[in-house]
Amino acid sequence: MKFYLMRHGEAEFTAPSDAQRHLTEQGVALLNRRLDSLKQELHDISCIIHSPYVRTLETAELVSRCFNVSDLYSSDLWTPESSPEKALASLEPYTEHTPLIVTHMPIIAYVEALCCEGNVSSPRSFGCGEISSITADWPAAGLGVLTHRF
Secondary structure: EEEEEEEEEEOOOOOHHHHHHOOHHHHEEEEEEHHHHOOOOOOOOOEEEEOOHHHHHHHHHHHHHOOOOOOOOHHHHHHOEEEOOHHOOOHHHOOOEEEEEEEOHHHHHHHHHHHHHOOOOOOOOOOOOEEEEEEEOOOOOOEEEEEOOO
């Protein structure tokens, strides 16, 4: 299977809660430019999974419009404090698809490390809007290969 991990765009610093933080105007503009420049590389996205936080939903909606992807799914398994093992295992139903997962630090770094290195001891940070492309025989520890970072 192939899947993409994407960190949400730049979010505001103040909100009633972390989950309610919106993207900034600059975050939206940067994401739109980035996504437009990646249309060829990300043409195969078939669905989008995102955490229920406002900034990931807003990012997912931008991706949806840019790539004409109508299947968006919210999942509590992709919040910042989620279990990387459970988040990675949640991709099992999507092995015949090419999902893009919009999520947060640190879960995104842990899932990438778990899938591609087999453990979470050396996760690499993601910048806002950064995307990794992973191919895997199955979404499980150590079975993935990081093919590209955008």
